Amino acid sequence: MEYLVTGRQAKAIDTYTIEHTGIPSLVLMERASLTIAEETAQVAAQLKLPAVRIAAVCGSGNNGGDGIAAARILHSRGYDVTIFFAGLREKMSPDCQKQLSIAENLSVPISNDTDLDAYNIIIDAIFGIGLDRPVTGTYKDWITAVNSASENGSKVIAVDTPSGIHTDSGQIMGTAVHADRTVTFGYIKKGLVLYPGASCAGKVICRDIGFDPAAAEYIGLQYITYTKEDYKRLPKRYADSHKGTYGHVLVIAGSKNMAGAAYFSALAAYRMGAGLVTLYTPESNRCILQQLLPEAVLKTYPDTAPDLSALSDQLNNYQAIILGPGLGQNAASENIVRTVTASDIKIPLIIDADGLNILSKNMEWLSKSTVPTVITPHMKELSRLTGHNIQYLKENLVQVCETFTREYGVICIAKDTRTMIIDNSETIYINLSGNNGMATGGSGDILTGIIAGLCAQHMPLSEAARLGVYLHGCAGDTAAFNKGFHSMTASDVLNAIPELLKEITLD
């Protein structure tokens, strides 16, 4: 697990380390600059040119101070480096002032020119976490100059964040640097992983510069993400076990023309390790699903007339229930959704797709429901559930989901390029696995199966939500590796689950 920080939190970590721990700010700056110099040297070596010219474009805050110090370190190591001062001398921070005077004393070249085209590498140190308003005027011109050099082939290394990106939201504040890589200090800033910030950051490299680890605990960080380290959370298999050990999933899914969603969801639960999967689906799907997935137990109902009291009586027989993929929105589906949400079961329920579309027209069912529930809406479904348009949702996702979660007592997995999970705790999970190849029909159905498979193996629902979303994205990444972003399908994501889990468990 890794933390992602906001600008305010990053600043508080700086301040704690300086004031409470006693590490001087110039020491932190020197360490930050060393990482930039190392990264720059690495890029310079990769260019394989007879001579490499480096420009450090520096603002007047501490981000600029990092850039000036990095230029000084590179200069002392024999690199051809020039400082371009993009800030205002009268507004320099004390540390930036200090760095500029050291650079002047050591005769590091400082240019008054604005033409960056002759430089092979540009260090962007105009703004870091201190950016607090839209970029205008000469700053805008500098950012344009950096981007134009980049378009002409220069490599751009951003210091801490690409200048112009909002540290928290990833929004472009008027204009922003498009970097090839961003070296960020201590913790990854949230704005570097959220779009469009993530597109401007390029490859994000997070380097330790000596912040006191106690600072994070003292401040209380809120945003987390999973990495390969979290593979170890996968439920254990036991030599002495049977299918009951790994739980029984009920998948309430599919309708006349949507057998595929039920199949994806059910197979994903099996692939994730569930002991048994039962599919509750209309009679018209019987043949196709039996052929597609002989491993599943089928419980079919007459297409328009499910036996709701029999369904209700059975619900307690499972360890996890999926409701909604391809369910359709006819009267029979509505009755099923009402019956399941109104039941008194204490079994984890994962509601997706048409289950959510039906609920969005019957929100009182959700408010009255006492079933432990996770909902997995994509932005359109979330828009139907909350009444907000997608633009508003994207800009206010955390706040909208927090309100929704509190009001309805559910865990919300807001699916998007960067899926977020908001439950009733302080912690917000932001997912970084996955890729655009997953923007293909059926991907979401697989996620429901993965989460249910984990719940069936006795993982608590909020934990299964996080690990499920992470592994779903990892399976998507494996599928993209195998088939490419354009051609991969939901079936490829399903088939990547065993490949992924094999790699994890045999490691």
Ligand SMILES: NC(=O)C1=CN([C@@H]2O[C@H](COP(=O)(O)OP(=O)(O)OC[C@H]3O[C@@H](n4cnc5c(N)ncnc54)[C@H](O)[C@@H]3O)[C@@H](O)[C@H]2O)[C@@H](O)CC1
């Ligand atoms: N001791 C520390 O605090 C450390 C800070 N570090 C570096 O310092 C950076 C933060 O430094 P600062 O807090 O000085 O902030 P920045 O250097 O990011 O920029 C702040 C300055 O820019 C001005 N500004 C903000 N938005 C503007 C806009 N749109 N147009 C014009 N001016 C604008 C502010 O008024 C302020 O003068 C980090 O990103 C990191 O690179 C590192 O050296 C590590 C240690």
Ligand SMILES: Nc1ncnc2c1ncn2[C@@H]1O[C@H](COP(=O)(O)OP(=O)(O)O)[C@@H](O)[C@H]1O
């Ligand atoms: N560009 C992308 N980057 C990362 N993940 C993506 C991207 N596009 C889609 N996904 C993921 O793929 C899944 C799509 O789900 P959904 O829209 O419900 O698909 P479907 O309804 O076809 O099953 C979500 O988990 C989403 O996070």
Ligand SMILES: [K+]
């Ligand atoms: K920067």
